[in-house]
Amino acid sequence: MDTQVKICGLTRAGDVAAAEQAGANFLGFIVEATSSRKLTLAEAAALITGVKAHTVAVTVDPDDALVDGIKAAGFSHIQLHGSETLARTAEIARRGLIVIKAVPVASADDVTLATEYSGAADLLLFDAKAPKGDTQRGGHGLTFDWSILGLAPTPKTFILAGGLTPHNVREAALKTRASIVDVASGVEASPGIKDATLINAFMEQLRG
């Protein structure tokens, strides 16, 4: 299976090395957001030095200064995990980063609405909705009903996120035909602290 992998919420150099060694294609770092995996931009920038995989700065409603700082720091991608409008998403894309727009999914309508972003963002990431009252916008380790993705047209290339683990990633990739799968909690010992054994198991289970 040639599904690509994004490992998200990295906070330590050793975990970055383990993810790269395991063959992850995208490495994600949470910057300037309400997150238990939060890094400053400077901390995240230090972690991507020498990294060959695509590097993704994950943000929530970033302002122009943060977007430009992310570009200057050398990230290839920016992930928008907030309430960015279509116009704002397009504006951010014009600032020169590859844009991933995250979309919380609970119904086919969410998928239909999300596809409106296809023209503005380079990639869509379908994730589970945050639990009510939780201010953290992602990384909850919750799955959503993958069959919803079959109820509305999805772009040919998209990222599947939300509660993926070594145990369910192969089934998820087969059922949704996602081009890229994204994991944070499922390869962690605790928020932001990855477990190399789980990272390797995730890759092995996906590859079958």
Ligand SMILES: O=C(O)c1ccccc1NCC(=O)[C@H](O)[C@H](O)COP(=O)(O)O
């Ligand atoms: O992971 C976070 O802490 C986070 C905080 C704020 C916005 C986004 C965040 N994560 C985004 C991701 O790409 C996660 O990998 C995705 O939500 C899946 O997480 P999980 O269900 O834990 O695998």
